Amino acid sequence: MIECKGLKKTFQSENGAFEVVKNIDLKVKENEFLVLFGPGQCGKTTILNMIAGLETPSEGIVTVNGKEVHEPGPERGVVYQTISLFPWLTVMGNVEYGPKVRGIPKEKRRATAQHYIDMVGLQGFEKSFPVQLSGGMKQRAGIARAYANNPIVMLMDEPFGALDAQTRYLMQKELERIWEQEKRTVVFVTNNIEEAVYLADRIVVLANRPTQVKAEYKINLPRPRNYVDPEFLRLRMEITDAVDKTL
Amino acid sequence: MKRVKKSNYAWLSVLSVGSVIAIWWLVTDGLHLVSTVAMPSPVKVVQTFFVKLYDPAPDGSTLLENIGSSLQVALSGYFLGLIIRIPLGILMAWYKKVDMFVRPLFDLLRPVPGLAWITVMITLFGIGMLSKAMVIFLSAFVACVVNSYSGIRQTKQVHLWVGQTFGASNLQLLLHIAIPTSLPMIMTGARVALGASWMALVAAEMIASDSGLGFMIQQCRGLYRTDVIIVGMIAIGALGALLTYLLSLLEHLVVKGRSSSK
Amino acid sequence: MIKSQKEKIQRVLAGLFSIGAFLALWQWAVVSTTLGQLMPGPITVITSFIQAFSVPIGTCTIQQHVGWSLSRVMIAYLVAAVVGIGLGVLMGWNPKIEAIFKPLYDIIRPIPPIAWIPLSIVWFGLGEMTKYFLIFLSAFSNITLNAYEGAKSVDPVLMGASRMLGANRTQTLLTVVLPASMPFIFAGLQVAISTSWATVVAAEMVRSTEGVGWVIVSAQDTNDMNQTLVGILAIGIVGFILATIMRGVETRLCKWNKSE
Known part of the structure; x- marks a missing residue:
């Protein structure tokens, strides 16, 4: 229900143009919990902002339920960091x-x-x-x-990034509970692998500047998930390795 | 929010200032809607400016002489005051005992505008530079002291602890840590005080003086020379702005390389 | 800062001591030195001050003078506040409005309100309008600047949030930009009340027939230092009360900012 086609974002600075986001193609299904995962500073926020309508793509389009996104609006709720x-x-x-x-x-x-x-x-x-x-x-x-x-869509930009470790774990569990209670399509940005594996139906791994899709992982673990379940830990290691290679 | 480049609107600014001047000219010289005694046209103001640079009429001194006289008094009163005000603010912030005694007096004097003291000063010191300098001193007093005080208060406790673990004495802590930390705020206070001094001086000159820009515009009111008045006003404004600008340059030099440590 | 009870008492005592010492010194100087020829002592001043509540100075009692000065300030200040906040916030929020009005403001601003006195007397005569105009100028200048800076420094995240939640441009301006600028606006209002008070005193000193500024200046003709000091005392007290009121209002309205 969310579709990003050929998204590109270039910023102008004194040192010339630099490309922050390069050619992103994404599809998010209804009520799917999608996590955008990657090391910091790699354009994840920009992608989220483009879906939200807070920034306009230099190229490519974003559609939500078939309608092109131009501006922010209440049907695309945003939770900021x-x-x-x-x-x-x-x-x-x-x-x-x-x-x-x-x-x-x-x-x-x-x-x-x-x-x-x-x-x-x-x-x-x-x-x-x-x-x-x-x-x-x-x-x-x-x-x-x-x-x-x-909203039809919830966009969350590292919402737990500024919290201490205990609160962060608690909030992850709370978010999961809330989402199960009233399901929405969610696009969630994080750079914390545990958080990603705990919350996601699907993880899209993004590489560094310019940001592009590097890999995708479907997480089929039953909810609520267990941080120390062997399968959880295996996925966590696999994805971490994949990310390390792209750095 | 769209990021529009600043230059897109510069033309609007130019247009706006230009049309105000154009309307001004139209209303006075163009259509004679207003008597030129009440409001001289921009052309006349420019003319008078050049004439007045060297013409002592009608108040007794040329524009340059007036500017010189005002600047002289303002700056001497200002600098003299700095020497007292800044240390006072620092001492009040650092030594609690000083604060306890001085603060009540300070709070009592604070709401009284410096200008109100002028007759007192004249009685004590006669008409002349000293009484004007005292008025300036009092007017700029508050800004300077308050800023120096806040600046010292802002010193991070952590920094002081570091100094103490190195065995610094109280005085050394003050000189080497607190004062440098507060320098930006002290500079801001000095800049605000300069503005206040300049304004106080002009006011004092309007009431009790025989030279200077304040005196000049006051005299010309009686003579209905609004063109000179406007030249004077612009001169006062421009000089005030220039002085504050120069001081803010100095401020930048001092604050260079420092992120705002709030 | 949490002050212990003991410290509070110490402060009050020290304050009483230093004011008392100052007054005592003053009184002594008046009685024992030539200062007495120039200036009255504190006892005389305070007595005259109390007397002035019933015995008029010029045409009015001291409270009537204060009333004149205050009424001038209040009217002009309120108008300046409304116009200044409106213009300042609009300038900070909309770049087009900023481009039109800010340069005009920047040119007028450096000219101190005092310097406008002769011109405004030419334009408006010696009556009330002159004083309103001057007070308006001095308050307006500060309030506009602060409202402008407040509006400009509103966190873009907050503005993004309001648009995300469905507010249109006008709603964002009224429900987000304006409240967010309140701390700045209040700082401006506080400074402006002090400068307005100083301006009315100056304006009255230059040309007036009543008011606290006139009380000070008319004393020069009769060389009555006593009267001057009474005037100064009145100015100080009212100025202090005004500032305290403003601080109290700010504390109540800006509760949400307090832990910053």
Whole structure:
């Protein structure tokens, strides 16, 4: 349902043009959890931004459900790595922001927002400001906020990258639970191999600048997954080796 | 958000400034909509500028003499003040005892604009450079002290600990760690103080002086020479901007190579 | 900074001590040296200050003078705030608007409001309009600059988030850019209230028939230093109250910024 054909992105800088993304072809099935995996700084974020509509490709097109993507919109929810909650709004204010600007009446949007706040495990914190929340809680709020707009696609850009190790494991499990509860198509960017193998239906391994597809792995392990399952560890080693070779 | 190159809009800026000047000219010289006494045309202002450079009329000094007089007083008052204000801010931030005693007085004096003291200064010191210099000193006082104070306060605790493990004395910590860290903020304070000094001087000259740019424009009001007034205003603005610009260049030299350590 | 109780008490004591010492020194100097010929001592000043609440200086009592000055400030300040915030935020948000208005602003800005006094008297006469104009200029300059910088420094991630969530351009401006700039705007508002107060004093000192600035300047004709100091005292107190109010408002409105 998401299709990227021949995606290219070139940036202008003082040293001339440099190609960040080179010829990406991707297809994502409905309700599939796709992970874009690769070492840092290799254009994964740019690809995600192009799918989101936050950046326009220099060449190639992105279509979601057949419609070409030009601009960001609520049907493609984005969860960022950096904190993007509006600091002057409470958790409730943030989560109901999307429905509010689209004119949905108060009763309905409150109910929707509350549903998702509960779903991500933040019940009781509706009136808190982002500055009072921990890193993990902020990301939960970000997820709820994206979900509240009933998106077809969830795009997540290393959302757990800034969290400490414990919280990161916890959030991976939480995300898995949330996703099973309300399935959406997900494109998830990470540079952490454990995270990738834990969450993905399919992993697309991207090589360094210019970014291109190097390999694809289907993960058929049953959910919820076990970090120390032998098959998990084998896949993890295989993919790590593959990536090391491309560096 | 589309990334449009800056040059795309430069033409808009030029157009905007140009049309304001054009309207100005139209309203005055072109269509005579406004009496030229109230608002001289841009052409007249330029003419007067060149004339006034060397013509002492109507206030008694040429433009250059006025500029010189103002600059002289402003800068001497400013530099004299720096020598007192910056150390005071530093001491207040570093030595708690000093802060406890000085701060209440400082807070009390703070809301009073420096200009208000001018009559006091004149009574104490008579009309002349000293009273103006005192007014400048007081006006720039707040900015300088506050910035020096904040600058020292910003010194990272970690850096101080490093110094202490090397056995530095309190004074050495102050001189070698705290002051260098606060230098950017001190420079900013000095720059703001310069602006405040310049403004205070102009105001003081308007009230109690017989030379200088402030005096010049005040005199010309009585004589309805709005062209000279505007020349004076532009001169005041331009000089103020120039002084702050020069100081900000100095600031850059000091701050060079430092990332903002907030 | 967490101050222990003991430290707080120490501070208050030290403050009382230093103010007291200053006043005592002043009083002593007036009584024992030639300073007494030039200046009155603190006791005289405070007595006159209290008297001024009932005995008019010129045509008004001291609180009426304060009232005049404050009313001038309030009106011009509010107008400047509305216009300044509006223009500043628009300039910071839209590059076209920035290209049109910023150069004009940059040219006008270096000219201190004080320098406008003669011209504005020519234009508006000696009445209230002159003073409103001057106060407006001084407040407007600061507020616009701060609103501009605030709008410009809004995190692009926040703006991207709002578009992602479905807001159109106007909604983004009102619901994201404006709140995000609030800390900057408030800093500007605080500076502007101080400069407005200083400007009204200056304007009144140059040309006025009432107001705290006039109180100071008219004392020169009668060589009444006492009156001047009463005026200065009034200016200081009101200025202090204004600044404290602004700080209080900021603390309440910008709660969400506090842990930064």
